[in-house]
Amino acid sequence: METILKSEITCPNCGHKKVEDMPTNACQFFYECENCKTVLKPNKGDCCVYCSYGTIPCPPIQENKNCC
Numbered sequence: 001m002e003t004i005l006k007s008e009i010t011c012p013n014c015g016h017k018k019v020e021d022m023p024t025n026a027c028q029f030f031y032e033c034e035n036c037k038t039v040l041k042p043n044k045g046d047c048c049v050y051c052s053y054g055t056i057p058c059p060p061i062q063e064n065k066n067c068c
Helices: 050-052
Strands: 004-008 016-022
Touching: 004 050
Parallel strands: none
Antiparallel strands: 004 016
């Protein structure tokens, strides 16, 4: 299965959505919503903001590997 590198992040504060390119060499722990400027952090048990707020989990999780 091919790894998907784009994920749509939805801000839980204002509902703003944006498609972002996910990094393949590091986890992204913080993400600032461009609409309301809220800084998102991963939910407890998730490794990154894409796993918490994205439509597609980060590349390591997609590949059944440990994330960061």
